[in-house]
Amino acid sequence: xxxxxxxxxxxxxxxxxxxxxxxxxxxxxxxxxxxxxxxxxxxxxxxxxxxxxxxxxxxxxxxxxxxxxxxxxxxxxxxxxxxxxxxxxxxxxxxxxxxxxxxxxxxxxxxxxxxxxxxxxxxxxxxxxxxxxxxxxxxxxxxxxxxxxxxxxxxxxxxxxxxxxxxxxxxxxxxxxxxxxxxxxxxxxxxxxxxxxxxxxxxxxxxxxxx
Amino acid sequence: xxxxxxxxxxxxxxxxxxxxxxxxxxxxxxxxxxxxxxxxxxxxxxxxxxxxxxxxxxxxxxxxxxxxxxxxxxxxxxxxxxxxxxxxxxxxxxxxxxxxxxxxxxxxxxxxxxxxxxxxxxxxxxxxxxxxxxxxxxxxxxxxxxxxxxxxxxxxxxxxxxxxxxxxxxxxxxxxxxxxxxxxxxxxxxxxxxxxxxxxxxxxxxxxxxxxxxxxxxxxxxxxxxxxxxxxxxxxxxxxxxxxxxxxxxxxxxxxxxxxxxxxxxx
Numbered sequence: 001x002x003x004x005x006x007x008x009x010x011x012x013x014x015x016x017x018x019x020x021x022x023x024x025x026x027x028x029x030x031x032x033x034x035x036x037x038x039x040x041x042x043x044x045x046x047x048x049x050x051x052x053x054x055x056x057x058x059x060x061x062x063x064x065x066x067x068x069x070x071x072x073x074x075x076x077x078x079x080x081x082x083x084x085x086x087x088x089x090x091x092x093x094x095x096x097x098x099x100x101x102x103x104x105x106x107x108x109x110x111x112x113x114x115x116x117x118x119x120x121x122x123x124x125x126x127x128x129x130x131x132x133x134x135x136x137x138x139x140x141x142x143x144x145x146x147x148x149x150x151x152x153x154x155x156x157x158x159x160x161x162x163x164x165x166x167x168x169x170x171x172x173x174x175x176x177x178x179x180x181x182x183x184x185x186x187x188x189x190x191x192x193x194x195x196x197x198x199x200x201x202x203x204x205x206x207x208x209x210x211x
Numbered sequence: 212x213x214x215x216x217x218x219x220x221x222x223x224x225x226x227x228x229x230x231x232x233x234x235x236x237x238x239x240x241x242x243x244x245x246x247x248x249x250x251x252x253x254x255x256x257x258x259x260x261x262x263x264x265x266x267x268x269x270x271x272x273x274x275x276x277x278x279x280x281x282x283x284x285x286x287x288x289x290x291x292x293x294x295x296x297x298x299x300x301x302x303x304x305x306x307x308x309x310x311x312x313x314x315x316x317x318x319x320x321x322x323x324x325x326x327x328x329x330x331x332x333x334x335x336x337x338x339x340x341x342x343x344x345x346x347x348x349x350x351x352x353x354x355x356x357x358x359x360x361x362x363x364x365x366x367x368x369x370x371x372x373x374x375x376x377x378x379x380x381x382x383x384x385x386x387x388x389x390x391x392x393x394x395x396x397x398x399x400x401x402x403x404x405x406x407x408x409x410x411x412x413x414x415x416x417x418x419x420x421x422x423x424x425x426x427x428x429x430x431x432x433x434x435x436x437x438x439x440x441x442x443x444x445x446x447x448x449x450x451x452x453x454x455x456x457x458x459x460x461x462x463x464x465x466x467x468x469x470x471x472x473x474x475x476x477x478x
Contacts, residue, residue, distance in 0.1 A: 014307050015309065018281055047331075048331070048334075117424060119333070119394055119424065120213065121334070121394070121425050122448060123213070123216065123478045124212065124214065145287060147287075149333075165213060187309065188285070189251065190285075192285055
């Protein structure tokens with residue numbers, strides 16, 4: 001099974017690829033639909049601004065394609081901005097539509113009036129909300145690495161893990177074959193690699209427990 | 212809860228660590244990638260590479276070091292030193308660094324910060340600010356140096372390793388860097404750097420209160436208590452140290468264990 005890492009000019013692809021390679025997962029950086037078609041799952045990485053990324057995906061002719069593939073049941077895993085793109089819309093620099101694969105929006109982090117630093121940068125704990133194979137063998141309270149200023153607002157039923165930053169902040173989401181993490185598993189040391197291994201197992205065994 | 216970060220910093224010259232380590236058994240004690248791997252095992256939260264290579268040929272070696280590190284160390288890696296253009300930044304990020312830090316070049320041309328933030332996102336732009344305490348306005352006998360900012364002139368931005376006082380108010384510069392799109396500030400006090408008697412609490416507190424982006428405290432750490440003090444007395448998000456870790460005076464696990472006992476959140 002091969003993974004397609006979607007290349008739409010949005011940075012940090014290399015880190016994601018290197019992490020998958022390190023755990024022995026075959027993957028390919030690509031913007032070709034044919035290549036993505038030949039892969040067992042799709043990873044959508046991304047850092048930077050929502051609108052820029054959405055436009056780049058559209059320019060690459062991948063926007064409708066990714067949406068259609070995910071709706072057909074292909075595994076789509078968004079990381080950081082890639083996760084935010086899964087939602088209906090984002091308020092970052094004026095409203096921009098997302099892929100609409102998970103109901104919800106992306107808004108500024110709400111620190112509930114607490115004087116917390118924005119961006120939320122650093123290691124914060126995962127607080128599990130629903131059982132997901134993505135976190136198989138991991139403890140509640142595991143630290144993972146976050147870098148973001150905006151966060152998702154969605155129904156709790158879509159959330160597999162929160163983190164605590166002022167308020168409960170969405171850390172990971174999952175809806176059928178579509179999933180995402182706000183944090184960077186590829187930068188979260190050993191525990192992050194475990195999450196990527198779990199993801200590969202989910203794709204291999206079609207094991208999406210969080211429906 | 213967000214953990215306070217402990218960050219070892221490696222000075223690199225021509226692809227080699229300048230002050231070698233003598234606390235860990237490594238095949239190659241001067242190889243930054245090997246040392247970064249060891250710090251990863253010890254539980255460091257990030258790694259900073261500070262390149263002090265003077266020659267341009269040395270840059271290629273640095274890129275090789277970053278690439279090798281990024282293949283085996285899955286922690287955020289920041290690279291600083293001698294970065295002048297957005298092309299320099301692109302090259303460093305391309306080989307696998309997560310963030311870059313700019314210092315003198317940003318002081319000389321502040322648009323470097325905004326251009327870099329626009330191109331690569333604020334999350335990967337760290338503005339390194341070296342500061343030095345100067346006599347306050349009153350003590351200046353009426354002769355006031357150039358620069359912006361009028362109130363607090365107790366700390367100036369210095370460049371060239373502290374040899375050149377820019378006359379720029381450090382607090383104003385930090386706020387300006389934030390407005391220009393910096394994602395983090397790496398604050399080094401030249402007064403406390405290398406002295407090992409503690410971080411400069413005063414300026415770290417002033418700057419971490421003045422900006423809403425995270426501040427990494429650097430310079431002067433010599434003991435466990437110094438880590439505690441900077442986190443208890445200021446709003447710093449991270450603490451950076453170099454020789455303290457390299458020479459094994461303290462280890463990352465030791466620092467984290469101590470901070471946990473002091474009820475400071477660490478990973």
